Amino acid sequence: MKSYNPLEEKLRGKLPVYVIGDAKQVGKAKDAIESAFDLASKL
Numbered sequence: 001m002k003s004y005n006p007l008e009e010k011l012r013g014k015l016p017v018y019v020i021g022d023a024k025q026v027g028k029a030k031d032a033i034e035s036a037f038d039l040a041s042k043l
Contacts, residue, residue, distance in 0.1 A: 001022075001026040002026065003022055003023055003024065003025060003026055004022070004023065005019060005023040005024075008023070018039055020032065020035045020036050020039055021035060021036065
């Protein structure tokens with residue numbers, strides 16, 4: 001499996017970009033949800 005994240009390059013510099021979950025690193029759904037929660041709580 002491989003991460004897929006085509007929007008990061010297009011949006012970087014135009015909007016704040018946060019890459020989480022499988023877009024950052026292939027892993028388990030639980031880990032993606034946890035990283036999303038952690039990021040959202042910091043914003």
